[in-house]
Amino acid sequence: MDAAVFERIVAFLGAIIVGVTASFQLKNEWKVHGLDAQVTKLLLGLMAFGCVLALLASVHFLGDHHV
Numbered sequence: 001m002d003a004a005v006f007e008r009i010v011a012f013l014g015a016i017i018v019g020v021t022a023s024f025q026l027k028n029e030w031k032v033h034g035l036d037a038q039v040t041k042l043l044l045g046l047m048a049f050g051c052v053l054a055l056l057a058s059v060h061f062l063g064d065h066h067v
Helices: 003-029 035-058
Strands: none
């Protein structure tokens, strides 16, 4: 196993763990009101979106396909 495969495996597992956690926390924050809660929802949503992008990149759906 070379370094690129190891990096993709770590990115895949990290994206799943962080994405599930961010989605769960976003679900818990959904009914909370206030400016700080709105910012928290925005940041959790962006984190979940970033995890989707990392997951897609780790399975070679996004990014460079020459490896």
